[in-house]
Amino acid sequence: MRPRLPWPPGAAGPAPTETARRVIRLTYGFQLLFNLLWWMPVFYAFQKAAGLSDGQIFGIQSIYYVAFCLFEIPTGLIADRIGARNCLRAGAVVMTVANLVPVFNPSYAGFLVHFLAIAAGRSLTSGAASAYLYDGLRAEKCGEHYLRTEGTARALGLAAKVMCWPLVGPLMTLAHTAPYLLSAASAAGSLACAVALPRLAAPASADGAGKAAGNAGGGRRGGVLLRDAGSALRCVASSPWLALVMVQGVALFTLSRICQVNLFQPILLDHGIGESSHGGVLAAMTVAEAVASARPQWLGKRLTPVAWVSVLSLALAGTLAGITLGGPWAVVALLCLFAAATGFAYPVQRKLVNDAVPAQAPRATLLSVESIVDRGVCAIAAVAAGAYLSAGRLDDLLWHSALATAVLLGALQLVLRSQVVKRSPGRTGKGAPGGPFHGETAAPGARVDAGSGHADRPT
Secondary structure, eight states: OOOOOOOOTTOSSSOOOHHHHHHHHHHHHHHHHHTOOTTTTTHHHHHHHTTOOHHHHHHHHHHHHHHHHHHHHHHHHHHHHHOHHHHHHHHHHHHHHHHHHHHHOOSHHHHHHHHHHHHHHHHHHHHHHHHHHHHHHHHTTOGGGHHHHHHHHHHHHHHHHHHHGGGHHHHHHHOTTHHHHHHHHHHHHHHHHHHHOOOOOOOOOTTSHHHHHHHHHHOOSSOOHHHHHHHHHHHHHHOHHHHHHHHHHHHHHHHHHIIIIISHHHHHHHTTOOGGGHHHHHHHHHHHHHHHHHOGGGGOSSSOHHHHHHHHHHHHHHHHHHHTTOOHHHHHHHHHHHHHHHHHHHHHHHHHHHHHSOTTSOHHHHHHHHHHHHHHHHHHHHHHHHHHHHTTOHHHHHHHHHHHHHHHHHHHHHHHHTTSSOOOSSOOOTTSTTGGGTTOOOOTTOOOOTTOOOOOOOO
16 A cells, blocks of 8 residues: 655645545646646747737637637536536647647637637636535545645646746747647646546535535536526625625736736837747746745735735736836846736635635536636727737836726725625634635635635636
């Protein structure tokens, strides 16, 4: 019998069960490989070399976000119906095929199909991955390890990018399509991890939480997709706190996505940083994000999780504004600070949303609702970004993005302070070991208040 390694000292809660360890390990592998897109640092230049204009490139990005929204509607329902584990497998298959499309058809049509397939693959996993992990650990009575696992999985995935992205430039000199071929190979590896994920047994409990865990492994036995959709919408409508934390995540997701994906290369090029250095800069940003993602507990307990997300989102906005004032080295430093703030905020926001989901609610569907809102705003932002760049107004775009974020978060804080959204008597973390950043969950059937902590996704 293989000896079991001791659980790391200082880890939250007791050591996880063997099944929970397997879920955690395979989650790490899946998240690392599924999100390892080798082409990320060069896709803008790659498409420009293929003859696409700025308008076409950002137009495809806008279509991508809209498609993501549309795909999220059925895929979240499907995840709750057939099981999150099966959705992860399907998403990995689609992602593998999607990364091969530009290899065989490097044209506008090819890139459009590529991003549409990426949207389909990611939508299949966006809510399902979080739902499987959350319910899987709860089924093993190891829910206190959720936050650390989410953060560590993100950190490991980012660390892999740090090692891989600086190699993209040299690899492209050997084979121009190497970034896409390697991305397809990574997606195939994530499929192997998804196939190895265990079917989760529902724990015996009177509150019905076990039923949700069973759904994560094998899908629902009854009900229909429309009923699940209606249940999810009623859940959001009847849970102002859930709706509020979802809206809060919009600023975080939109800023991080637009800056780190869509505007990353234009910002560097505008400050005279050549394409040969883009992989190294992105690697440095990823190091900063990985370290922060792995240690969300460093934020401390002086502020509630919802307040931390707001503060960090304002920090992102301030960093974007600062980019317009600095030189090349200052821009690289500010981008790294931007990445670190993103790394801290994502695990906390993810936990806020997950904890706000009521017991027995269709978790994957609700997480897809959140993703729809995020991507819908990103679709609008991508169109605006393309218009600003075509007009040569990059600095105006960054300033206006910062101001819009400040207005949104200011309005959210006014709503909180006005007590329009009542804080429910859930577990606040007082007296609980580790506090709100150490993975505690709400009591069954209770909504969490602003002092407990969940939400996305990343990617």
